[in-house]
Amino acid sequence: MTCDRWTEKLDAYVDGELPAAEARALDEHLRGCPSCAAQSLRNVQLKRAVHAAGRRFTPDPAFRARIQKAIAAPKPILWSQRWLPVLATATAAVLLIASAFLLTVQHNRRGEQQLIGELVDQHVAILASANPVDVVSTDRHTVKPWFAGKIPFTFNLPELQSSPFVLVGGRVSYLRQSPGAELIFRVRQHQISVFIFQDQAPREAGVNEPVRTALSFQVRTWRHNGLQYFVIGDASPQDLDNLSELIKAAG
């Protein structure tokens, strides 16, 4: 077995840039090659480290406020040289951000169905998996801390003792390359996935349709405190509503 064919492709592999057939072949190779598997793991560690280190600088509140103020309430035009550059910048920001917003909305409308579809797929994968969760516990005080450091936010879990719901566990999930939490609950014989992600795009899917069905699964979505919640399952609509209410109350 030679590694020469693969070593130069490991970067593209962990970047998800290899064609599907090659990626499958490399998957196969990694199962039998400790050296390439270790290198691949190191590449993933490096990627994660840079990803985490990359979020370092936040705009000064005064700078942000200046731009936001300009967008929210543009001042009347003062035709003095002193104000012209400020107004030009404000107008530029307004138009640019409006354009970006329109593009985003347009894109989101197209992608909305796809986004819910992705989450339903993840939920179905959980149903089919022999090891559906990374942290197995019915104790919310175990599950919540497990996510610390794995996702860039925290959240509250509801008290379930007087409810028919049982917490099965959780795992890290990804939506549009952003990490989030997937919590698995059981009610009778049904499993329900609750996905929680950072609410990075305020006009993404879910805003106009908090209740829906996708591929016969019930879906509930809402936003709270900068987080976006998706509750997906094949339990009754009432069960999904009840679980959603419990989570909202905890949040």
Next chain:
Amino acid sequence: MPLFDRLYNFAHWLTQDRHEAEDLVQETYVKALKGFRSFQQGTNFRAWIYQILRNTFLTSRTGLKSTATVPLEPESDQERLPVSNDTPETILLQRSDQQLVKQALSHLPVPYREILLLCEFEEMSYQEISATLAIPMGTVMSRLSRARRTLRDTVQELQQTK
């Protein structure tokens, strides 16, 4: 404000200075508006605006200085670097080493720093990086490979001097 925080973060990484980063972001918005007609609907808006920011940086005094003083190894579309034989211990980039990675990133030459940030933090595809940096796909791959190797080396050096 879409992309505002991320553009600022990227600008600060490039300039390493808060005030310069603010100027850079502001100038980027102004230029983007002026050139908005050149943006083609349906193409990648993110790559387009990052390209404006980066080009603005490269023509700034700090940008010119940073690229003029850092000779990169020759890049070839065909060339791929051999995989590093670092032991897992030497590149154990755990959470406790975050500060070290940040430090190493800020030590990297701008072309390496920017491509790593675009790939790992902004999670751009090779195609987007190619459009943003205006370099061929082959160069994206070879530069990424070099940037990662240099980052590993820098982390190791910093670990040894700790």
